[in-house]
Amino acid sequence: MPWRISSAEAKATDHAWARTSIARRHDMTTRRRPDxxxxxxxxxxxxxxxxxxxxxxxxxxxxxxxxxxxxxEDLRPHTRAAAEARRAQR
Structure with a gap:
């Protein structure tokens, strides 16, 4: 029957799935949402x-x-000064 796989294939598939699952979990925990x-x-x-x-x-x-x-309009000069300060830090 074509839908059955051997136990070796099942173990390899499970192991590969576990590796990708762990990698995804690691990516999810290390990413930060921007403030x-x-x-x-x-x-x-x-x-x-x-x-x-x-x-x-x-x-x-x-x-x-x-x-x-x-x-x-009153806020604009402060916003520009902050943007220039950020550019100067880079």
């Missing part, structure tokens, strides 16, 4: 300062500042 950056404090990570926020994407303060043209 979201606060757009209002450009050189700092998001500290979840607003209750109920999960990052800058749903932060009420970020939403208010980015929605107001005057506040956004």
């Amino acid at each position: 979201p950056r606060c757009p209002l404090r450009p050189q700092e990570p998001c500290t979840l300062c607003q209750p109920g926020a999960h990052g800058p994407h749903d932060c009420a303060t970020v939403w208010l500042v980015m929605g107001d043209p005057e506040l956004r």
